[in-house]
Amino acid sequence: xxxxxxxxxxxxxxxxxxxxxxxxxxxxxxxxxxxxxxxxxxxxxxxxxxxxxxxxxxxxxxxxxxxxxxxxxxxxxxxxxxxxxxxxxxxxxxxxxxxxxxxxxxxxxxxxxxxxxxxxxxxxxxxxxxxxxxxxxxxxxxxxxxxxxxxxxxxxxxxxxxxxxxxxxxxxxxxxxxxxxxxxxxxxxxxxxxxxxxxxxxxxxxxxxxxx
Amino acid sequence: xxxxxxxxxxxxxxxxxxxxxxxxxxxxxxxxxxxxxxxxxxxxxxxxxxxxxxxxxxxxxxxxxxxxxxxxxxxxxxxxxxxxxxxxxxxxxxxxxxxxxxxxxxxxxxxxxxxxxxxxxxxxxxxxxxxxxxxxxxxxxxxxxxxxxxxxxxxxxxxxxxxxxxxxxxxxxxxxxxxxxxxxxxxxxxxxxxxxxxxxxxxxxxxxxxxx
Numbered sequence: 001x002x003x004x005x006x007x008x009x010x011x012x013x014x015x016x017x018x019x020x021x022x023x024x025x026x027x028x029x030x031x032x033x034x035x036x037x038x039x040x041x042x043x044x045x046x047x048x049x050x051x052x053x054x055x056x057x058x059x060x061x062x063x064x065x066x067x068x069x070x071x072x073x074x075x076x077x078x079x080x081x082x083x084x085x086x087x088x089x090x091x092x093x094x095x096x097x098x099x100x101x102x103x104x105x106x107x108x109x110x111x112x113x114x115x116x117x118x119x120x121x122x123x124x125x126x127x128x129x130x131x132x133x134x135x136x137x138x139x140x141x142x143x144x145x146x147x148x149x150x151x152x153x154x155x156x157x158x159x160x161x162x163x164x165x166x167x168x169x170x171x172x173x174x175x176x177x178x179x180x181x182x183x184x185x186x187x188x189x190x191x192x193x194x195x196x197x198x199x200x201x202x203x204x205x206x207x208x209x210x211x212x
Numbered sequence: 213x214x215x216x217x218x219x220x221x222x223x224x225x226x227x228x229x230x231x232x233x234x235x236x237x238x239x240x241x242x243x244x245x246x247x248x249x250x251x252x253x254x255x256x257x258x259x260x261x262x263x264x265x266x267x268x269x270x271x272x273x274x275x276x277x278x279x280x281x282x283x284x285x286x287x288x289x290x291x292x293x294x295x296x297x298x299x300x301x302x303x304x305x306x307x308x309x310x311x312x313x314x315x316x317x318x319x320x321x322x323x324x325x326x327x328x329x330x331x332x333x334x335x336x337x338x339x340x341x342x343x344x345x346x347x348x349x350x351x352x353x354x355x356x357x358x359x360x361x362x363x364x365x366x367x368x369x370x371x372x373x374x375x376x377x378x379x380x381x382x383x384x385x386x387x388x389x390x391x392x393x394x395x396x397x398x399x400x401x402x403x404x405x406x407x408x409x410x411x412x413x414x415x416x417x418x419x420x421x422x423x424x
Contacts, residue, residue, distance in 0.1 A: 104374055119376065121333075122386065123393055123411065123418040141413030145393055162316055164331065164379035174334065181335055181357055199335065201353030206335040 001109060001129070002088065003040050004079050006050045006072055007033055007095045015172045019208070024196070031188035032170060033095040034058040038187075040093065042102035043109065047093075050075055058188075077136045084130045086114075092137070093127040094120075096170045098179045098189040100127075104165040113159035115151050118166035119144040126169050132156055176208045213321055213341070214300065215252050216291050218262045218284055219245055219307045227384045231420070236408070243400040244382060245307040246270040250399075252305065254314035255321065259305075262287055271400075289348045296342045298326075304349070305339040306332075308382045310391045310401040312339075316377040325371035327363050330378035331356040338381050344368055388420045 011022070012029035020028060033049070037059065040047040048064045049057050052075075057063040068075035076092055084090040091109060093100070108118050108127055115135050120126035123142030134154055138146045151158040168178050170189075180199050183190040197208040223234070224241035232240060245261070249271065252259040260276045261269050264287075269275040280287035288304055296302040303321060305312070320330050320339055327347050332338035335354030346366055350358045363370040380390050382401075392411050395402040409420040 101374075119394065121380075121390070123389060123413070141416065142389075142393065142411055142418045145411065162313075162319075162375050162377050164376050165374050167376035167379070168333075177335060177354075178333070181354065182331065199354055199357065201335070204353065206354045 001045055001091055002079075002083050003045045003047045003091045003093060003109075004050050004066075004076070005033065005036055005040070005047050005093050005095050006076060007052070009051050009053045009055045013096070013171065016176075019173050019176070019197075019210070028170075028189065028192055029096070030058040031192045032098045035183075035187045035189050036093060036095055036097055036100055037063060039100045039102050039105055043106050045091075045109070049095075050079065072139045073137050076139075080130055080136060084135065085133045086131050089129050089131045091127065091129045094124075094169055097126055097166060097168070098170045098187070099165040099168045099182050101165055101184060104163045107163060108161050108166060111159050111161050114156045115147075116159040116161060117144060117147060118161050118163055120167050120169050124169060127166050173208065177206055180208065213257055213303055214291075214295050215257045215259045215303045215305060215321075216262050216278075216288070217245065217248055217252070217259050217305050217307050218288060219264070221263050221265045221267045225308070225383065228388075231385050231388070231409075231422075240382075240401065240404055241308070242270040243404045244310045247395075247399045247401050248305060248307055248309055248312055249275060251312045251314050251317055255318050257303075257321070261307075262291065284351045285349050288351075292342055292348060296347065297345045298343050301341050301343045303339065303341045306336075306381055309338055309378060309380070310382045310399070311377040311380045311394050313377055313396060316375045319375060320373050320378060323371050323373050326368045327359075328371040328373060329356060329359060330373050330375055332379050332381050336381060338378050385420065389418055392420065 013025040016025055037047050048066055050066050052069055080090055114132040116129040118127040123144050125143040125147050176193055177199055179189055179193050198211055200207050200209045225237040228237055249259050260278055262278050264281055266279055292302055326344040328341040330339040335356050337355045337359050388405055389411055391401055391405050410423055412419050412421045
């Protein structure tokens with residue numbers, strides 16, 4: 001299976017700007033990418049990073065990087081157009097799935113069907129597998145709903161895997177709680193965040209605050 | 213397995229007050245309870261509602277109701293103290309898991325282990341199974357973390373199931389998007405909400421707005 005991990009190199013994770021400096025956002029984003037790449041490798045697949053510009057992938061400099069400076073949908077669709085088919089599945093896994101484990105990815109990769117989705121919170125499509133030559137993405141808006149419509153137009157019945165881990169992408173401050181509580185203890189992302197932030201439960205609402 | 217569904221009868225879902233009238237919040241809350249009870253029954257279990265006061269359970273008046281006007285933790289702990297053990301598992305499933313399906317509940321009920329958790333967003337414990345006589349709950353704050361600590365103190369290694377459906381409880385306006393996109397098409401909750409709200413993607417952010 002070809003596994004592609006899209007990654008925006010410059011100014012990542014802007015929705016975390018209220019909590020993290022630009023350097024921290026970059027380091028966090030690289031840590032999440034490294035953890036996702038590790039999880040993909042742990043199930044025996046060799047990931048490719050689909051990056052918006054040249055950069056050194058974290059951890060392992062042998063990860064192939066394909067550069068495409070277009071927005072996410074056309075960049076992913078170019079890979080699908082070249083590669084996806086019944087005998088050549090393509091998986092697309094977002095780089096900010098900091099809770100992804102080999103087990104959760106296996107469930108996605110092994111699920112049967114021409115198109116298999118792992119939906120994300122807020123209508124996102126956090127990961128998918130396509131074995132159909134004509135499936136294309138449209139990541140704007142509620143992409144999960146749009147992707148299901150695209151399948152319907154193709155006469156394809158999509159499969160959906162039920163995974164909290166794959167359904168949790170890290171974009172907003174509230175998502176940091178998820179990493180601190182659920183990310184694997186030996187991951188770079190959790191290490192990075194646990195050094196800097198703690199979970200708070202002050203008024204009954206759960207959040208994070210910077211450590212002293 | 214004894215399956216208990218805690219339910220607050222009066223003034224439910226206050227975090228939805230900006231979107232829904234008190235009557236709508238009550239109707240929505242009853243619809244979610246009915247859907248959860250249906251999903252529990254669909255896997256062959258007979259649920260009991262653990263209610264804060266007397267009321268008529270929706271849909272099926274034969275559902276047993278146990279009344280306990282104490283806060284959630286002591287009310288649940290009383291059931292655990294009476295019932296839970298290696299040969300008498302107790303499952304506690306929150307009434308606002310509007311995405312719960314029989315498949316997702318089966319994965320929880322069938323998972324091995326003395327204590328099995330289905331964590332929820334924001335540190336919650338949306339559902340669990342206990343087969344240990346001494347496990348007790350503490351739902352305040354980041355309960356998933358606290359419940360893991362309680363297990364640790366008992367020398368118990370908990371199991372966690374990975375389910376987006378069980379991980380999604382419906383509390384806040386953003387959660388309505390999840391119901392509209394992911395709840396089963398024949399559920400009461402989705403029917404109720406789809407009649408009143410639509411998913412919006414105006415500025416790239418996904419939300420809901422009331423239908424005209």
